[in-house]
Amino acid sequence: MNQEIRDGLRAAVPVIISAAPFGVLFGALAVDNGLSVFEAVTMSATVFAGASQMVGIELFGQSIAPWLIVFSVFAVNFRHVLYSAAIGRRMVSFTPLQKGLSFFLLTDPQFAIAEARYEAGHRLTFRWYATSGLALYVFWIAETWLGALFGRLLPDSHALGLDFLLTIYFLGLVMSFRKRALWLPVVLASSVASIIAFNVVGSPWHVSLGALAGILVAAAAPLEGVREDEANEGRADA
Amino acid sequence: MSDGTTLLVILGAALATFATRAGGHLVLSRFRSIHPRVEAGLNAVPAAVLTTIVAPAAFNGGVAELGALAVAALASLRFGMTTLFAAGAVTLIGLRALGL
Structure with missing residues (x-):
């Protein structure tokens, strides 16, 4: 096979x-x-x-x-x-x-x-x-x-x-x-946000809101993990 | 609800679901290159989304549920998916059998 x-x-x-x-x-x-x-x-x-x-x-x-x-x-x-x-x-x-x-x-x-x-x-x-x-x-x-x-x-x-x-x-x-960059901060942010959303807003919104919190943390974090040339390339086109 | 309406609602739900599954890629692929912050955000999607399913269940879980997750997390440091899943499931069933 x-x-x-x-x-x-x-x-x-x-x-x-x-x-x-x-x-x-x-x-x-x-x-x-x-x-x-x-x-x-x-x-x-x-x-x-x-x-x-x-x-x-x-x-x-x-x-x-x-x-x-x-x-x-x-x-x-x-x-x-x-x-x-x-x-x-x-x-x-x-x-x-x-x-x-x-x-x-x-x-x-x-x-x-x-x-x-x-x-x-x-x-x-x-x-x-x-x-x-x-x-x-x-x-x-x-x-x-x-x-x-x-x-x-x-x-x-x-x-x-x-x-x-x-x-x-x-x-x-x-x-x-x-092993991914920013794994721990992302997991912590999504955990806290999803638990709050689950108990305040209710299911299924805890998924979207909790995920959003983790994604924002990753997007807002300093771009140290990214290679310099990649970062510049991205900025030139953005 | 009549039979015809039920099937129409099911097909409507199917179309709506497919729209979410194809839509994210269709929108994103319009951009020639991706900003590094968007890239970092997208790389965080799997861990972020899956965490939101686990965290509230753990928060609201009892001894058996928390024990199962702890054993599975420990097992994940050494073993693959099937082993950690089996370890967690056995722990869960065992603790529940003890009435925890």
């Missing part, structure tokens, strides 16, 4: 394991909120963004204007604008069609493993990206379908730690970036 494909599958495995409970949970909750199995699976296959899908089905259960549901999904997913801008710079060898497919597959964990791949010194190839992305996609749809069919049979999810697995996974990814 091609090395890029093998690496893509390997990167996808821990994500698939940790996201599986959420896919099943989404399917079960969707049917519980009045969606048909077909609608639940269609939502996973077209939106493919777990947190916003949960918000969406929550609103389907209430009598809310259709455009407001679409807007809520948009708001929850707004953080993807940042992922897109960041990871788009690594897609230099992608054709426009490949970019289109890649952006469709740009979930939180996909962004994280792709950045981690680049961080580890690899060139980001479409073959690697499509392999990991489509693996996550296929499992997400299958889990939704399973959840929608068998949702009521779930075991005690709390004892199995299912609700907290993604948090552990995301912590591991945060740690994998610790």
Whole structure:
């Protein structure tokens, strides 16, 4: 098997394991909120963004204007604008069609493993990206379908730690970036800001507001880490 | 809500999501070169965003959750993703089984 494909599958495995409970949970909750199995699976296959899908089905259960549901999904997913801008710079060898497919597959964990791949010194190839992305996609749809069919049979999810697995996974990814410039100040700023936002403004805004705090710290920090010629080049064009 | 409306809302949500995922790159790629401060900000995106998912969960977590995160963080200094994930998950399940 091609090395890029093998690496893509390997990167996808821990994500698939940790996201599986959420896919099943989404399917079960969707049917519980009045969606048909077909609608639940269609939502996973077209939106493919777990947190916003949960918000969406929550609103389907209430009598809310259709455009407001679409807007809520948009708001929850707004953080993807940042992922897109960041990871788009690594897609230099992608054709426009490949970019289109890649952006469709740009979930939180996909962004994280792709950045981690680049961080580890690899060139980001479409073959690697499509392999990991489509693996996550296929499992997400299958889990939704399973959840929608068998949702009521779930075991005690709390004892199995299912609700907290993604948090552990995301912590591991945060740690994998610790060699980057300004990592500690960024993590500290985002931690404090997200905790405050979570308790004051509420979810999902803690993601955008917390991330903004860390990004501003990085952008405002002295440009010592940047090579002098790069900095000058940037200023000349800005 | 009728069946047709539900499917329309789902497709609308799909389009809105794709717009956020393609939009950031489409806007940024219009600029020929990137200012170093923008570059520094973009390099901070992954750690900044992922931190916001972990920090409030840790802040509101109990002994089992904090223990699991601490073990996973320690494991991350020596081991790869799969090992640290397994170490954190086992700690979480174990501490919860103890009623913590």
